[in-house]
Amino acid sequence: MKLEASGWKIGSVDEFLELSQEETEFIELKLSLSKNLKERRQSLRLTQKDLARMIHSSQSRVAKMEAGDPAVSIDLLVKSLLALKTSKKEVAGMLPH
Amino acid sequence: MKLEASGWKIGSVDEFLELSQEETEFIELKLSLSKNLKERRQSLRLTQKDLARMIHSSQSRVAKMEAGDPAVSIDLLVKSLLALKTSKKEVAGMLPH
């Protein structure tokens, strides 16, 4: 996976251009939630605008979520998944590794 | 569970003092992560200050995380759990319901 490719940066003094294991896992978790959110929305035949309305947000923010933009919180991803009635079991399946 | 008891507030016009299912699930998820983080830290015999160092944060913020303070993000909770080497399986077990 090419994390450097799309805007991910880490502020670490001791490890230049080197991500710690936690940082890598954290990013991978977010990307997994992003990917699953997009798949789930599409399988429900909803537009980004539809989902945006459901979570009281905007189409552009949904696009950023699905693009795995670093400036999107796990909180917003989880809220979106919950809005799409994602079950505990499905969320568990989204955890990387 | 008494959510109203400790600072949780919801901004909804149509539902006064009434939490939507997603909002309730979201809060319960955070509280579950909080509870598990505290248990995990204690079982590892770490102080809040120890954990704070590990995640480059402060003791007071760790205390707020563990207290289930609404003004703490899932992002920080997840980063903390990852710092404590929490496995995918364990995280899955933390999901409410």
Added chain:
DNA sequence: TGAAAAAATGTCAATTTCGACATATACTCA
């Protein structure tokens, strides 16, 4: 007991994330 360590609580300026908007690019299908 009581002093030291740990945890809880409150505050605040700085940083991050937010929704919103504008606009560009990519799809769909008549």
Added chain:
DNA sequence: TGAGTATATGTCGAAATTGACATTTTTTCA
């Protein structure tokens, strides 16, 4: 093709979250 729809990208001020700090309260244990 091209018009309408969906998605992607960039920006911005507002709102939420942050680490840090001071202080109080609780727990530990000699």
